[in-house]
Amino acid sequence: MSQQPAARVAVIKDVARLAGVSHQTVSRVLNDHPSVRDETRERVLRAVQQLNYRPNALARGLAGRRSRVIGVVSFDTILHGPAATLLGIERAARHAGYGISIVALERLDRSGVIDAVNRLAEQSVAGVVIIAPLLTAAAAAGSLPSGVPAVVAESDMAGDLPTVSVDxxxxxxxxxxxxxxxxxxxxxxxxxxxxxxxxxxxxxxxxxxxxxxxxxxxxxxxxxxxxxxxxxxxxxxxxxxxxxxxxxxxxxxxxxxxxxxxxxxxxxxxxxxxxxxxxxxxxxxxxxxxxxxxxDFDEVGRRCLAALLELLGVDRPPGVARHPRVPPSLVVRASSGPPPAA
Amino acid sequence: MSQQPAARVAVIKDVARLAGVSHQTVSRVLNDHPSVRDETRERVLRAVQQLNYRPNALARGLAGRRSRVIGVVSFDTILHGPAATLLGIERAARHAGYGISIVALERLDRSGVIDAVNRLAEQSVAGVVIIAPLLTAAAAAGSLPSGVPAVVAESDMAGDLPTVSVDxxxxxxxxxxxxxxxxxxxxxxxxxxxxxxxxxxxxxxxxxxxxxxxxxxxxxxxxxxxxxxxxxxxxxxxxxxxxxxxxxxxxxxxxxxxxxxxxxxxxxxxxxxxxxxxxxxxxxxxxxxxxxxxxDFDEVGRRCLAALLELLGVDRPPGVARHPRVPPSLVVRASSGPPPAA
DNA sequence: GCCCGCATTGTTATCGGTCACATTCATGGG
DNA sequence: CCCATGAATGTGACCGATAACAATGCGGGC
Missing domain, CATH: 3.40.50.2300 (Response regulator)
Structure with a gap:
């Protein structure tokens, strides 16, 4: 009677029970801990599969004080630059296994930026990327109160934060x-x-x-x-x-x-x-x-993520420039030509 | 010696201690519970202010099985429609006190959509909005396995899910x-x-x-x-x-x-x-x-949010149409005129 | 043969909130 | 005057994961 056969999603204990191990062993398998016997690992993975188990990101973040989500502070506009940068960051984050949370701002002023970062910090994001094409935003980013790891895009000066921008x-x-x-x-x-x-x-x-x-x-x-x-x-x-x-x-x-x-x-x-x-x-x-x-906004997104991962200390590559400038390229079409002979 | 005066952020217990109440009373104040004496409420709010306390959204979501974040599944493109819709949703969500998490898809096919929704579900979003301008995406949205509340934008047919679209x-x-x-x-x-x-x-x-x-x-x-x-x-x-x-x-x-x-x-x-x-x-x-x-993509965003909040049961307005179609308007400029006299 | 160390696994505390229930106290009807 | 009632508050369990530490078993050096 106490059992409800409803479609409740499986949690780590269910997997542990099915695999005949402790929940901690399941956690080890999920996090690639080396000290797990191959046979045990397989048994656990089979149970994961069978129950269609997916770890709860909230619980993970709460217990492990690290999350796989990065925040993006953007500008509430469909201007090509900011919009394309946002997409570039999303793509890079997705490929690195991160999710992204965004907050768009109507005005990129100091309190707006700080407020946005605070809102993201509440959600315990691993770090934030601030798309700051305006002077005011870059300045605000440079003086963030909280200890959230941050990278600034589309800007080349923001206190001592790393920045990424097109040259x-x-x-x-x-x-x-x-x-x-x-x-x-x-x-x-x-x-x-x-x-x-x-x-x-x-x-x-x-x-x-x-x-x-x-x-x-x-x-x-x-x-x-x-x-x-x-x-x-x-x-x-x-x-x-x-x-x-x-x-x-x-x-x-x-x-x-x-x-x-x-x-x-x-x-x-x-x-x-x-x-x-x-x-x-x-x-x-x-x-x-x-x-x-x-x-090349994809490149900007990739470098933002690289800089952020470096800040988070999860990435080996040591040589990430602190203020990389992505080179642009000229596309010659018909609107330019030699001056009139006169 | 055991105390570390580092800039650790305040948690609910710190507030409770400072205000001289139990952590539960603090929680009541935060959630507008009616049974709190005015004087107590004010004392708590003063402590909140003083400690610059901000509740941890992860813990809140975990304990309360509800979060203030909605997920958006979008299309990895800067085409005007999807991009403007995304911004409209973000704006509406922000005004309703919700954050948004996005996943962009390179291909809007069945497995892609389902995978994206699962990724968002892992993060325990309150619900998702799927921007599904393609037939395949709408079909996928209509057959989601998980029990996540979902609304489909830019589509008028998606199983029995509510949809919002421009007419x-x-x-x-x-x-x-x-x-x-x-x-x-x-x-x-x-x-x-x-x-x-x-x-x-x-x-x-x-x-x-x-x-x-x-x-x-x-x-x-x-x-x-x-x-x-x-x-x-x-x-x-x-x-x-x-x-x-x-x-x-x-x-x-x-x-x-x-x-x-x-x-x-x-x-x-x-x-x-x-x-x-x-x-x-x-x-x-x-x-x-x-x-x-x-x-009017802002209107689309607003209606998506209204439909989602209705699904979540947090909103009173009972009369939200299940498949509203936002009316477009004609903007007459110089490219149209009477046919040649011939 | 004894002890140490490592690989493997389990037990319990913890993260920071909310929920369910217990407790206290003032109020009012019989 | 007693007890039911409800407002105001506190206590402990719990959400679902990870962290810290303990326990177990096995092989090798002395």
Whole structure:
């Protein structure tokens, strides 16, 4: 009467009973402890199979003070960079046998980041990855109160935490040098919002490449990542008439710019060359197809995880750089060409 | 000597000691139990504050067999629909006081979905939301072995599980009726991959709208969501010369189509009208700005959560529809207009 | 032949909460 | 005045795993 044949899931004791061993021996088998006789191990594994037993992660985490879940603090946006980074981290975590818990933030400010990390800490995550493309977020990450192991992505400065990011400066250089090589006198730049680190770095890389070539550095046009800001900047540039090459800080802005130039009768690339950044899936099918800079977000995810596992001390490879910068690559399409002969 | 003044985090016993009550009373305060004197409650809350105590979610889940985390099974892609749905769910969950754990799948097949749900079940999530835009995934979700409460998003058939989805048929109708209203004889359709439910529904809605108006139904062009497939279809349509209106199953395909038409010298909307689906951020800045159908993914997220909470029995509102369909809306821009006078 | 050490296995405490039940005390009807 | 009732609080078991330590058996060195 006391037995309820309901579909209750099996726990470690059930396995132990079926295998005729103690629950501790079952635990040893599950955790690959060396001191278990082969025959015993097999008996246990058979029981596990038979009962379709799966260890309870909560109990494991509570007893062992370590969990197989890592937290990710992200930004509540479907912008290509953060979204792709999140997926990259998820993929890397999954392949390493970790689950991921995410908290998205509406505003990436100090208290928001700290609060998010605390929420994740409550769930006893093994560590966290903070996707911090904004200055404020990176600063907040650098001054976390709790003792949670943390890695910061899309940022290269966050107190003494390890960071992982794409080398934005190098990416901007690639874009600018490509345009100079084509024969352009100089290159204009439509930047992203100035509180974004990536936007800053791209400005820096753009300026450095121009200065290294001894070229005039035009004023920076300020955008906000949106196609709208690219559109508006495009109208202004079309009105000037003396611009032959523009480097846009992301593909969406480049898209808006292409549209503005087209409306004004400015031909791309015959009159003006345009280069973007990100290589979003649409880039190859714009009119004209967009020359742009591609970032390897899978690699970013992998390195985030490697850095985190290193912090957790579960990984042997000793030589993980503390601030690796993933190199981007240039994708040349039809939106860039030599300047008009005039 | 036995005391270690290290920054050990406070646990419930520490709070109890400081407040001069039993740990159980602290637990009562934390869980809003009615039978606690106001003065006692305040003393406990003061201690909580003072120690910066945060309850351990693992222990809570283990002891109480309920957790404040819901799992999300998603598709390993940055396609607009799934990505936006994920964010919508996260936002709704956060506002309801739940955390979310995600597992992304490379292939949405039966064993993949079941495996993902099992992985989440191991972590004792309160329930799961399965984003299942493919037939295979929906079928798998409908035959889950475990007893985990589950809701299926982006699907309207999954065994007897509750589902939440945007009304794709209605969305397609909006697009087609808009074009017919403009005076077009009929409307062609570039579909998505046929194993996607949304693609199917959009085909159905398109066909239904044409038939309801007594119009000829052209053959369906098959795409795969990519701008490339839109581009290729666009070339084929341009070659025909008798097409005046096209409804593309998503904006990326519409983008590729716009490019192909432009290359062939076909003017949009003067010669051919094009309507997309999704209203991606880029849509308003294409050449020409794209008329499209917008889906409210925040609403989808909210309803998923409402359905899940209903399953969990923690929510009063009794009248939550079991298969709600969120209505989409038409966004008219410049890519659609009356057919050529000829 | 005795003792030590290692491999193997079992026993019990513990993680940090919640649950079920016991206890205490004030209140009120008969 | 007594006892049933319910509010307020405490005690100990329990959730399902791992950790620490004990116990057992076997082989080898002296």
């Amino acid at each position: 934005q400066v190098a990416g901007a250089r690639l874009a600018v040098e490509h345009l100079l090589d084509l024969g352009h006198e100089t290159v204009w730049h439509l930047s992203g919002p100035k509180d974004w680190l990536e936007a800053r770095d791209r400005v820096d890389g753009w300026r450095a490449a121009l200065e290294a070539a001894g070229r005039r550095v035009p004023p920076v046009l300020a955008g906000d990542w949106s196609p709208r800001s690219g559109y508006e900047a495009g109208r202004r540039l079309a009105d000037r008439g003396d611009v032959t090459a523009v480097f846009c800080a992301n593909d969406q802005q480049a898209l808006g710019m292409l549209r503005a130039l087209h409306e004004r009768g400015v031909r791309v690339p015959e009159d003006v060359s345009v280069v973007g950044f990100d290589d979003i899936p649409e880039a190859a099918y714009l009119s004209p197809p967009l020359t742009t800079v591609r970032q | 794709q048929v209605a969305g397609a109708r909006l697009a087609v009726e808009h074009l017919l209203d403009l005076g077009h004889e009929t409307v062609w359709h570039l579909s998505g991959p046929k194993d996607w439910l949304e693609a199917r529904d959009r085909v159905d809605g398109w066909r239904a709208a044409l038939e309801a108006a007594g119009r000829r139904v052209p053959p369906v062009l098959a795409g795969d969501w990519s701008p490339r497939s839109g581009y290729e279809a666009g070339r084929r349509l341009a070659d025909r010369g008798d097409v005046t209106a096209v409804f593309c199953a998503n904006d990326q395909q519409a983008l590729g189509m716009l490019r192909a038409l432009h290359e062939r010298g076909v003017r949009v909307p003067e010669d051919v009208s094009v309507v997309g689906f999704d209203d991606i951020p880029e849509a308003a800045y294409l050449s020409p700005p794209l008329t499209t159908v917008r889906q």
